[in-house]
Amino acid sequence: MTITLKTAEDIEGMRLACRLAAEVLDYIEPFIKPGITTNEIDKLCHDYMVDVQDCIPAPLNYAPGGYKPYPKSICTSINHQVCHGIPNDKPLKKGDSLNIDITTIKNGWHGDTSRMFHVGDASIAAKRLATLTYDAMWKGIEQVKPGAHLGDIGHAIQKFAEGHGFSVVREFCGHGIGRGFHEEPQVLHYGKPGTLVELVPGMIFTIEPMINAGKRDIKEMGDGWTIVTKDHSLSAQWEHTVVVTETGYEVLTLSAGSPPIPTFITPKTAA
Template structure:
């Protein structure tokens, strides 16, 4: 496993790309309402990334080994879709939940982030899942510092989610990121403390737990990308990109419209 430690100049460029990705979600937020299609959200995002940000939507035509080219500029995963939902012509309905996953490339560097949205008036159960998943992501982020281990991150997320009665998807994980969309290391959202890779300053990766209201098992939808819960239960995901600093971490994918930090997170660390 080769993990590339980023330089100060690299980190400055990643900081810009991360903020831009988050600002796409800020822009989309008022449009996520009953009646809009995920295809319309994709067009809004594409045009904003290309025309306003002068950047590139990384998912468009992205073709990892074993996959067909991804046909859209963002991922929109609705209700029981765990990840990689392809925007289409179906309208969002009152009570839906949707994850919007944005990755931009700016000056060769990637910024990757996602948020959950509750469409209209969501159920108490749906809002609880989204809120707990957000906190689970930050429970993992809070473990990031030099000398800690990737297993510490996964353990924090897993224990928090499972103690709340949810399950953690294991087939997909966070990842290193830089001038390449997906690099080493893989960042599992479950595990044991003190295991796997030890963190060093300059490591850049995403933390992006996918948490299900029901069982953790998944099924492939058949379009080559979309992944759903096997038991058709709701699934939620949040994602940030961060760097390990000398004293802790810095999250790149924060912007003015980002949700408030959980009470247990010290603003000075981010």
């Protein structure tokens, strides 16, 4: 496994790409209303990335080994869809939960982030799942510092999610990111403290837990991309890109419209 450590100059490039990715989510939020289609959302995001930000949408035609090219510029995963949902012409309805996953390429650097949105008013169960998944992500982020291990991140997420009666998807994980969309290391959202790779300054990776209201089992749909829960239970996901600093971490995918950082995160560790 070869992990590419980023220089100060590299990190500056990543800051820009990551902030732009987050700003796409800021831009699209007012459009998330009953009746809009995910294809319309995809076009709005694509045009904003290309025409306003002068970015490249990384998912468009992305084809990792064994996959056919992804046909859209963003991923839109609804309700029981876990990840990699492909935008289509079906209108969103009141009560839907929606994850939008954005990856921009700016000056050769990738910025990767996702958020949950509720279409109109969502159920108490859907809101609770989204909130606790957001907190689970931050429980993982909170572990990031030099000398910690990737297993510490996964353990914190798993303990928190399972402690609230939810399950953690294991087949998909966070990943290193930089000039490449997916780099080493893999960042599992479950695990044991003190195990796996030790964190050092200059590492950049995503933390993006997928949490299910029911069982953790998943299946792939016939389109070759969309992943759903086997038991049709709700799923939620949030994603940030973080860099390991000399003293802790920096979240690169924050923007003016980002949701508030949880109160259990102290300002010192969030810096």
